[in-house]
Amino acid sequence: AFADIQHKLTDNGxxxxxxxxxxxxxxxxxxxxxxxxxxxxxxxxxxxATPGEENERNLLFMSGKNELKAKQQIIHNMIYEMDLNFDDALLLTDDKPVLEHIYLEAALQWRKDYNEVNAKQFLR
Structure with a gap:
């Protein structure tokens, strides 16, 4: 699906x-x-990466067909490819939809922490 999206994006998409x-x-x-x-x-x-620890933040994958160039200074933390270890990373394909299985641990942790943070704010 990503290859189709990449093909359909405009040059500045x-x-x-x-x-x-x-x-x-x-x-x-x-x-x-x-x-x-x-x-x-x-x-x-x-x-x-938006501000905060891994369990409190979001990651934004800004992806373009051509080289991305920011028009303004990026105020959040950039995570660089050279700083990541891809040894256990899977190549996701449409015929083997495993993403929902491999993000389950992250999703459960994020939901738990999100509920705790919001409960503290609303139950003061």
Whole structure:
């Protein structure tokens, strides 16, 4: 599907994927797999982390057909490909939809932490 999207994007088009904030360890395997898959589909990728710890933040996969150039300074943390270990990352394919299985650990942790943070704010 990503190859189709990449083909249909205009030269200045952008695919943005908002994802769980985990990028390291077993909880980050899904994000690393998504990155690897976007790269395989020939996207230029800027991976941006919103503020906070991995369990509190989001990852934004800013993906374009051509080299991405920011018109303004990026105020959030960039995560660079050279800083990631892709040894356990999977290449995601349409015929083997495993993403929902490999992000389960991250999703459960994120939901637990999100509920705790919001409960504290609303139950003061």
């Amino acid at each position: 952008l695919l943005v994927v908002n994802f769980y904030g985990f990028i390291n360890g077993s909880k980050g395997r899904a994000a690393r797999s998504l990155y690897k898959t976007l790269k395989q589909a020939k996207f230029d990728i800027h991976l941006i």
